[in-house]
Amino acid sequence: MAGAAAAGGIGDKVDWRLAAPLGLTYLAFFAAPFAILLGISFYADAEQTRLGLDSWTKFYGDAFYLKVILDTLKLGVFAVTATTLLAYPLALLFRAVGPRAQRVLIFIILMPLLTSVVIRTFAWIVILAREGVVNQTLLALGITAAPLNLLQTELGLVIALTQIEMPLMLLPLLTVMNQMDQNLVDASRALGASKWRTFFRVILPLTLPGWVAGATLVFASATTAFISQSVIGGARLVYLPALIWQQSMVVYNWPFAAVASLTLLFTVLAGIMALGWLGRFARTG
Amino acid sequence: MTVTTRREFLAGAAALGFASALPSRASAAGSLTAAIYPGTWEEAYRGVLAPALKKSADIDVAFDSLFAVDQVAKVRAARGVPPFDCFVLDPGPAASAMQAGLFEPIDASKLTNATKVPAGLITSHAVTCNAQVVGIAYNPKKFATPPKSWADLFKSPYVERLGLTGFQTTFGTVSIIEMAKVFGGSETNVEPVFAELKKAVEKAAAVAAPAAMPGLFQQGQIDVMYTNTNTVATLKGRGVSIEFVQPETGAITFQTTLHIVKGADNVASAYKYMDMAISAEVQSALQKQPYNMIPINKDVQLVETLDIKSVDELTKMVTHDWTKINPQRAAWIERFNKEITK
Numbered sequence: 273m274a275g276a277a278a279a280g281g282i283g284d285k286v287d288w289r290l291a292a293p294l295g296l297t298y299l300a301f302f303a304a305p306f307a308i309l310l311g312i313s314f315y316a317d318a319e320q321t322r323l324g325l326d327s328w329t330k331f332y333g334d335a336f337y338l339k340v341i342l343d344t345l346k347l348g349v350f351a352v353t354a355t356t357l358l359a360y361p362l363a364l365l366f367r368a369v370g371p372r373a374q375r376v377l378i379f380i381i382l383m384p385l386l387t388s389v390v391i392r393t394f395a396w397i398v399i400l401a402r403e404g405v406v407n408q409t410l411l412a413l414g415i416t417a418a419p420l421n422l423l424q425t426e427l428g429l430v431i432a433l434t435q436i437e438m439p440l441m442l443l444p445l446l447t448v449m450n451q452m453d454q455n456l457v458d459a460s461r462a463l464g465a466s467k468w469r470t471f472f473r474v475i476l477p478l479t480l481p482g483w484v485a486g487a488t489l490v491f492a493s494a495t496t497a498f499i500s501q502s503v504i505g506g507a508r509l510v511y512l513p514a515l516i517w518q519q520s521m522v523v524y525n526w527p528f529a530a531v532a533s534l535t536l537l538f539t540v541l542a543g544i545m546a547l548g549w550l551g552r553f554a555r556t557g
Numbered sequence: 558m559t560v561t562t563r564r565e566f567l568a569g570a571a572a573l574g575f576a577s578a579l580p581s582r583a584s585a586a587g588s589l590t591a592a593i594y595p596g597t598w599e600e601a602y603r604g605v606l607a608p609a610l611k612k613s614a615d616i617d618v619a620f621d622s623l624f625a626v627d628q629v630a631k632v633r634a635a636r637g638v639p640p641f642d643c644f645v646l647d648p649g650p651a652a653s654a655m656q657a658g659l660f661e662p663i664d665a666s667k668l669t670n671a672t673k674v675p676a677g678l679i680t681s682h683a684v685t686c687n688a689q690v691v692g693i694a695y696n697p698k699k700f701a702t703p704p705k706s707w708a709d710l711f712k713s714p715y716v717e718r719l720g721l722t723g724f725q726t727t728f729g730t731v732s733i734i735e736m737a738k739v740f741g742g743s744e745t746n747v748e749p750v751f752a753e754l755k756k757a758v759e760k761a762a763a764v765a766a767p768a769a770m771p772g773l774f775q776q777g778q779i780d781v782m783y784t785n786t787n788t789v790a791t792l793k794g795r796g797v798s799i800e801f802v803q804p805e806t807g808a809i810t811f812q813t814t815l816h817i818v819k820g821a822d823n824v825a826s827a828y829k830y831m832d833m834a835i836s837a838e839v840q841s842a843l844q845k846q847p848y849n850m851i852p853i854n855k856d857v858q859l860v861e862t863l864d865i866k867s868v869d870e871l872t873k874m875v876t877h878d879w880t881k882i883n884p885q886r887a888a889w890i891e892r893f894n895k896e897i898t899k
Contacts, residue, residue, distance in 0.1 A: 336895045403777035506765040521626045523887040
């Protein structure tokens with residue numbers, strides 16, 4: 273969004289016809305179904321016979337569903353936090369090493385993207401299970417006496433999502449990190465700033481646009497990661513995507529599913545907008 | 558010497574491509590698209606039924622792999638333009654699809670194998686293709702004595718190793734109903750079991766999606782679950798230590814049925830497809846490893862790996878009326894969501 277606005281300022285005249293193919297496709301295959309979705313949400317009953325706000329009031333009047341929204345947002349925030357904490361050190365390392373090592377690192381970072389999300393998720397079951405790699409190691413080392421329960425917990429899900437979503441955070445961050453002027457970092461150090469001060473006052477503000485892009489991608493895909501949430505999270509952790517699937521496919525309550533879908537859309541959008549606002553704030557401040 | 562331009566070459570290549578594609582389509586007497594459950598069912602129908610149908614009636618089958626609930630949702634969403642010709646459904650989704658008017662009526666006289674099937678298995682809108690038997694599965698290496706009843710699942714040492722799943726599948730729903738009966742409930746009253754579930758869930762090894770259960774069992778995350786004989790035989794075939802137990806109050810049985818989708822394009826082929834599915838040839842192949850499906854054709858000699866002795870045994874098992882269950886299921890699912898979550 274911010275990129276499009278910037279491009280508009282550079283050229284004298286924008287040829288909107290260039291956007292026509294994608295624009296029309298979006299209109300036909302996104303805007304129209306979206307209107308239908310919105311329409312369905314205003315049916316009061318599962319059989320779609322009468323109009324009313326019942327589905328909306330049922331969803332927003334129930335503490336359980338409000339908690340589902342909150343849990344979904346929380347999962348997104350956790351995934352962004354964890355990927356950020358792991359991605360920044362790696363990005364700094366990437367910047368410091370030579371081109372050959374960079375190519376190896378890029379390959380390692382991209383590798384998870386080359387396998388299907390289903391495979392990656394099932395791999396995590398093998399790793400986190402009671403008799404999985406983590407527990408076997410902990411037991412063998414005598415760190416724990418009984419196997420830890422990692423599957424079907426929020427912690428296990430965040431661990432798995434962190435690995436699964438990591439490339440989405442790293443790729444934009446690496447690009448920005450590589451474009452950053454080394455002279456600014458050197459100047460900061462030469463003027464007596466400590467390594468930490470340089471990081472927080474120079475590197476972090478300069479790389480923030482890359483982080484915002486990465487955080488947006490991680491947030492959006494972690495909150496909507498249906499497969500990982502249902503397979504690793506299990507039935508005790510209910511998030512919006514699983515709720516939508518259940519209401520539309522098993523219960524056939526499409527109005528209620530529509531309300532949940534729109535809620536997911538708007539909460540994710542709100543999260544993205546908050547990140548965008550953060551990015552703008554950083555550049556002007 | 559003739560010079561071939563790039564354009565002519567491409568046209569020729571395209572024509573060749575078409576020519577090679579044509580004969581295979583033109584020679585088939587018919588074709589259809591059938592929905593099929595992902596996993597064992599898809600392997601079975603792709604590997605056994607499709608070649609048999611091609612050989613006997615020269616019909617090509619394309620499969621659309623979808624769970625029962627997804628099939629019904631897809632046909633409902635298509636609003637009169639069916640995405641496939643044939644359903645394969647469990648009783649719950651079949652009852653709701655029937656109610657929504659998504660089936661064409663069945664004319665049993667068009668099925669040559671209709672007489673080989675016990676009475677009642679071919680109805681006005683459904684052709685039963687296999688039976689499923691649901692009970693308790695456990696890991697014999699982890700317990701000295703096997704669990705005997707549904708109530709045992711809520712007691713130590715079984716509850717600590719139990720994998721729980723809710724009402725979103727047919728086997729999950731009927732299993733929980735049977736547990737409710739043990740604690741004083743009935744087919745329409747699962748109230749008593751919720752109190753027990755609430756206690757059990759704190760101790761249980763896992764509460765997970767139904768599709769994740771076999772994987773969790775294989776990984777040793779759980780050692781007791783409620784499931785069908787089909788899954789038990791498949792896991793056993795993969796070397797997993799697992800045994801099936803019929804609970805004291807009886808194992809549960811329900812039928813998997815084939816239906817013609819309302820407004821289907823290939824009705825004649827769909828009849829041939831269903832007829833082949835209930836034939837002795839296909840049914841006896843599908844009861845073996847790795848498919849393990851319980852046959853309903855009376856001519857089929859049952860193999861040992863199935864955990865049941867005869868087709869007649871099925872008639873003594875517990876069955877359920879889904880027209881009574883379906884209206885309550887949404888509320889049960891919601892309740893399970895709310896009370897079992899953390």
